[in-house]
Amino acid sequence: MSVTEAPPAPPARAGARKPSIRRRLVPYWLLLPGILWLLVFFALPMVYQASTSVQTGSLEKGFEVTWHFRTYWDALAGYYPQFIRSLLYAGTATLLCLLLGYPLAYLIAFKAGRWRNLVLVLVVAPFFTSFLIRTLAWKTILADGGAVVDVLSTLHVLDVTAWLGWTENNRVLATPMAVVCGLTYNFLPFMILPLYTSLERIDGRLHEAAGDLYATPATTFRKVTLPLSMPGVVSGTLLTFIPASGDYVNAELLGSTDTKMVGSVIQSQFLRVLDYPTAAALSFILMAVVLLVVTVHIRRSGTEDLV
Amino acid sequence: MTQQQTAGGDVRLTGISKTYGSFTAVHPLDLTVPQGSFFALLGASGCGKTTTLRMIAGLEDATTGTVSLGGRDITGLPPYKRPVNTVFQSYALFPHLDVSENIAFGLRRRGIRSVKKQVGEMLDLVQLGDFARRKPHRLSGGQQQRVAVARALINHPQVLLLDEPLGALDLKLRRRMQLELKRIQTEVGITFIHVTHDQEEAMTMADTVAVMNGGRVEQLGAPADLYENPRTTFVANFLGTSNLIGSEIVSMGTDVVVSAGGGKLRLPGGRCPSTARSGEKLLVGVRPEKISLTRTDDAAAIPDGRNRIAGRITDSSFLGVSTQYVVESRSGTVLQVYEQNIERDSRLVPGAEVVLHWNPEHTFGLDADQSVHAGAAGAEGLEEAA
Numbered sequence: 198m199s200v201t202e203a204p205p206a207p208p209a210r211a212g213a214r215k216p217s218i219r220r221r222l223v224p225y226w227l228l229l230p231g232i233l234w235l236l237v238f239f240a241l242p243m244v245y246q247a248s249t250s251v252q253t254g255s256l257e258k259g260f261e262v263t264w265h266f267r268t269y270w271d272a273l274a275g276y277y278p279q280f281i282r283s284l285l286y287a288g289t290a291t292l293l294c295l296l297l298g299y300p301l302a303y304l305i306a307f308k309a310g311r312w313r314n315l316v317l318v319l320v321v322a323p324f325f326t327s328f329l330i331r332t333l334a335w336k337t338i339l340a341d342g343g344a345v346v347d348v349l350s351t352l353h354v355l356d357v358t359a360w361l362g363w364t365e366n367n368r369v370l371a372t373p374m375a376v377v378c379g380l381t382y383n384f385l386p387f388m389i390l391p392l393y394t395s396l397e398r399i400d401g402r403l404h405e406a407a408g409d410l411y412a413t414p415a416t417t418f419r420k421v422t423l424p425l426s427m428p429g430v431v432s433g434t435l436l437t438f439i440p441a442s443g444d445y446v447n448a449e450l451l452g453s454t455d456t457k458m459v460g461s462v463i464q465s466q467f468l469r470v471l472d473y474p475t476a477a478a479l480s481f482i483l484m485a486v487v488l489l490v491v492t493v494h495i496r497r498s499g500t501e502d503l504v
Numbered sequence: 505m506t507q508q509q510t511a512g513g514d515v516r517l518t519g520i521s522k523t524y525g526s527f528t529a530v531h532p533l534d535l536t537v538p539q540g541s542f543f544a545l546l547g548a549s550g551c552g553k554t555t556t557l558r559m560i561a562g563l564e565d566a567t568t569g570t571v572s573l574g575g576r577d578i579t580g581l582p583p584y585k586r587p588v589n590t591v592f593q594s595y596a597l598f599p600h601l602d603v604s605e606n607i608a609f610g611l612r613r614r615g616i617r618s619v620k621k622q623v624g625e626m627l628d629l630v631q632l633g634d635f636a637r638r639k640p641h642r643l644s645g646g647q648q649q650r651v652a653v654a655r656a657l658i659n660h661p662q663v664l665l666l667d668e669p670l671g672a673l674d675l676k677l678r679r680r681m682q683l684e685l686k687r688i689q690t691e692v693g694i695t696f697i698h699v700t701h702d703q704e705e706a707m708t709m710a711d712t713v714a715v716m717n718g719g720r721v722e723q724l725g726a727p728a729d730l731y732e733n734p735r736t737t738f739v740a741n742f743l744g745t746s747n748l749i750g751s752e753i754v755s756m757g758t759d760v761v762v763s764a765g766g767g768k769l770r771l772p773g774g775r776c777p778s779t780a781r782s783g784e785k786l787l788v789g790v791r792p793e794k795i796s797l798t799r800t801d802d803a804a805a806i807p808d809g810r811n812r813i814a815g816r817i818t819d820s821s822f823l824g825v826s827t828q829y830v831v832e833s834r835s836g837t838v839l840q841v842y843e844q845n846i847e848r849d850s851r852l853v854p855g856a857e858v859v860l861h862w863n864p865e866h867t868f869g870l871d872a873d874q875s876v877h878a879g880a881a882g883a884e885g886l887e888e889a890a
Contacts, residue, residue, distance in 0.1 A: 402594060405590075405596065408583040408584050409589055410656075412584055425600055
């Protein structure tokens with residue numbers, strides 16, 4: 198198709214008086230606190246971290262920059278199972294969050310009516326308790342001989358999950374399933390809130406228009422609601438996947454040594470082994486991997502095209 | 505589809521009503537819209553016109569009554585199974601689809617694969633050929649409106665429902681789109697049901713207008729018929745402006761003679777409500793453009809047999825084509841007069857003593873048991889102001 202209408206050239210601003218220098222500097226002054234914040238708490242630590250990752254030495258003799266890039270290779274070679282596990286657990290938890298969160302967000306946005314605010318508060322309510330305590334609570338919930346395990350065991354669900362490699366020995370705690378459950382639970386609100394926001398913005402009349410144009414409710418969802426909620430899906434999955442892939446609390450508290458995620462490794466390298474270069478290198482590799490996954494994800498969903 | 509059309513596609517509403525809790529939006533209503541007509545539902549906001557339209561579209565469930573289309577009862581059908589399409593007030597274009605995909609939406613949902621030719625024809629019909637790949641938010645209001653019309657029309661619905669589709673456009677564009685819609689309707693021959701609060705819009709576009717008020721149809725007819733023969737004060741005031749004068753019937757015959765403000769007025773017996781009895785009260789109405797103004801000095805020149813009321817000009821405003829005068833009669837009734845600006849009498853200024861006179865044929869009678877001001881609350885609120 199040929200576009201006959203070329204966008205009009207912006208009119209030349211002839212005669213417009215140049216604002217004084219002070220006026221032109223105002224935006225930069227307003228930006229200053231934010232820039233300083235980023236500089237002190239983001240850029241500087243990054244540089245420091247980067248330099249740490251290429252240092253060698255020990256805590257007693259001190260570390261110095263020797264441009265030892267081999268640390269990266271060693272870290273990757275030594276801990277790639279944890280990397281893969283992290284991405285797998287975080288990915289599974291993100292998917293579960295999406296499957297659980299979307300219907301709930303849809304319900305809040307379109308069907309909750311006057312209960313909407315109450316339900317939203319309920320979604321956020323767990324956050325009033327500390328992350329650690331909530332995760333510890335799951336330890337009790339999934340404990341051996343607890344109600345959950347009993348029911349799942351009686352229903353032979355645990356046989357199926359054991360066959361899939363998610364659980365073992367008729368227990369849930371200290372298995373991949375427990376870690377994924379914890380991740381899903383802890384990051385669910387980060388999925389629901391952006392989903393709700395983007396669903397709530399959809400004009401209800403679009404649903405009527407689709408129905409009027411012969412779309413069944415299911416088709417309306419597939420062709421109108423879902424595409425229009427993609428910005429929420431993308432930001433929800435990012436907000437869930439990124440922190441989940443770096444999380445170590447769930448793996449530490451609900452898992453075992455076989456379910457360690459890369460976050461646990463970094464934490465122990467920094468705080469227990471005191472091998473700072475390896476810890477820093479692992480952090481950078483994780484960052485790069487997450488960045489890669491996220492970029493591919495955004496590209497594929499093509500949300501920049503949406504309003 | 506063509507088979508259904510030949511079977512006759514009258515829209516028939518039978519006893520249809522809608523209540524929300526204790527509020528009745530639409531009182532039981534019977535209405536038949538003949539196939540191929542341009543039908544307008546006219547009324548102020550909240551009169552139930554949009555609810556009626558939405559019940560035809562299936563977007564609202566009727567509390568009682570049935571909707572049938574070409575003899576087929578469609579009351580229980582969901583919107584996506586009804587052979588009707590709607591142009592929404594806000595257009596409701598899909599923001600994630602471009603113009604041609606918006607237009608093709610209905611065809612695709614019915615499993616039609618090759619939509620290109622039909623979409624192209626539709627784009628030509630609404631003159632948007634160059635905009636096929638644009639997203640709706642990059643179109644002007646008038647263009648969006650045309651996309652909304654094309655998106656509905658491409659499905660060849662038996663009935664096209666228009667819910668105040670021109671409300672968001674400025675006056676000039678609205679006038680143009682009115683003619684455009686009328687042209688399209690004549691071209692495609694589909695039944696249009698148009699909801700509007702703009703009486704001028706309804707009168708220019710529609711073959712038949714139903715004036716709605718408080719969830720009921722006040723009067724139904726051709727625009728000229730409604731204008732000339734309003735049956736209620738609401739219709740008399742809502743469609744244009746009317747001068748309504750309280751009076752008492754003196755005698756009845758082929759002509760009815762009434763006394764008003766000390767004088768006598770005559771009107772044709774056929775234009776009186778059938779309930780009118782000698783000695784009872786009657787509201788006498790006359791449209792402002794039917795009245796002529798003559799200075800009291802020249803009153804001798806007025807031909808015999810015309811209705812006359814003497815009064816004084818209290819206000820005049822020049823409108824270009826015509827001049828609008830406000831005249832207060834001796835008995836205190838405020839009347840409006842529109843005089844064509846052909847030969848302006850420069851002595852007709854506020855304060856001048858004048859005689860209003862008009863052909864008795866142009867007088868209509870209304871039941872006196874209703875509010876004189878019903879329907880006048882809109883732009884022509886002059887009676888309230890006076």
